[in-house]
Amino acid sequence: MELQQFLIIGAILFFIGLFGSFTKRNAIVVLMCIELMFNAVNLTAVAMSRYLVPYSTDNGALIAETILTGQIFSIFIITIAAAEIAVGLAIVIVLVRNYKSVFISDAKELKH
Amino acid sequence: MESDTALIIDIVFWIIAICTIVSAIAVVALKDVFRSALFLIVTFVGVAGMFLLLRAEFLAMVQILLYVGAIAVLILFAVVLTRDVEQGSPFNRYLVPVLFISGLMLAGVIFVITNTDWTVTSGDISSEQMTTAFAETSILGNIAELLITKYVLAFEAVSVVLLGAVIGALALVRRR
Numbered sequence: 001m002e003l004q005q006f007l008i009i010g011a012i013l014f015f016i017g018l019f020g021s022f023t024k025r026n027a028i029v030v031l032m033c034i035e036l037m038f039n040a041v042n043l044t045a046v047a048m049s050r051y052l053v054p055y056s057t058d059n060g061a062l063i064a065e066t067i068l069t070g071q072i073f074s075i076f077i078i079t080i081a082a083a084e085i086a087v088g089l090a091i092v093i094v095l096v097r098n099y100k101s102v103f104i105s106d107a108k109e110l111k112h
Numbered sequence: 113m114e115s116d117t118a119l120i121i122d123i124v125f126w127i128i129a130i131c132t133i134v135s136a137i138a139v140v141a142l143k144d145v146f147r148s149a150l151f152l153i154v155t156f157v158g159v160a161g162m163f164l165l166l167r168a169e170f171l172a173m174v175q176i177l178l179y180v181g182a183i184a185v186l187i188l189f190a191v192v193l194t195r196d197v198e199q200g201s202p203f204n205r206y207l208v209p210v211l212f213i214s215g216l217m218l219a220g221v222i223f224v225i226t227n228t229d230w231t232v233t234s235g236d237i238s239s240e241q242m243t244t245a246f247a248e249t250s251i252l253g254n255i256a257e258l259l260i261t262k263y264v265l266a267f268e269a270v271s272v273v274l275l276g277a278v279i280g281a282l283a284l285v286r287r288r
Contacts, residue, residue, distance in 0.1 A: 007225045015218040020140035022210045026201040039159045050166045064254035083277035089190040090281035
């Protein structure tokens, strides 16, 4: 297994998510696609930290701090993703309550 | 014996990769929101399998617990709560241009990934040294230690963000 395989899978996942979040009208599906993009970034960060070394150490010995950077990054990304989906779905519930529709194009109050 | 194990790991990788990509496409392509949410769970499990292959066992468990256990259930709840609206999941009118542009960007990114010499950042450390380092390090213990020493400020900030998100979500959906 090589780094490139994981990076390509991550890139494909990211662009599927990007495509979906730009083209879907349903707000819940847009949130799902954003989660796909978060997952792709996590995969890329963990793959990078598995195969690449962020900086060289003095005596060539690898310490935990250098090889776990990507995994720590992923933990923070997962936490922020959880916060984002909670607020996002709350917004969707309010949207449905006020407009009787889950389509993001129906919320155009600010569009004068 | 060595090459047999490597071959099996390669086969497992490709099975997981194909499942992940196909279910990710299904999330975007399907018209039924509930089915998209179910395929999203398959994608999350596939990414957790990738984490296992990358020696990130803790993250794989967090992925299963948090994404499959919490976020997917939250999304399913939202789908069920908006059932009475029943609009499905159609595309908007930007389908063709966005498909074209994102396909072009994906092709560019894959071109860059395959043409970059990734060994340049490793310096004098070989991939065998990386493998032994991952085998010898206690990953869970070191993640815990790093979270409360080097990354303690980010850890506290994320706690505040989570608290704010919980309060914000509650304030948003409260009926007045």
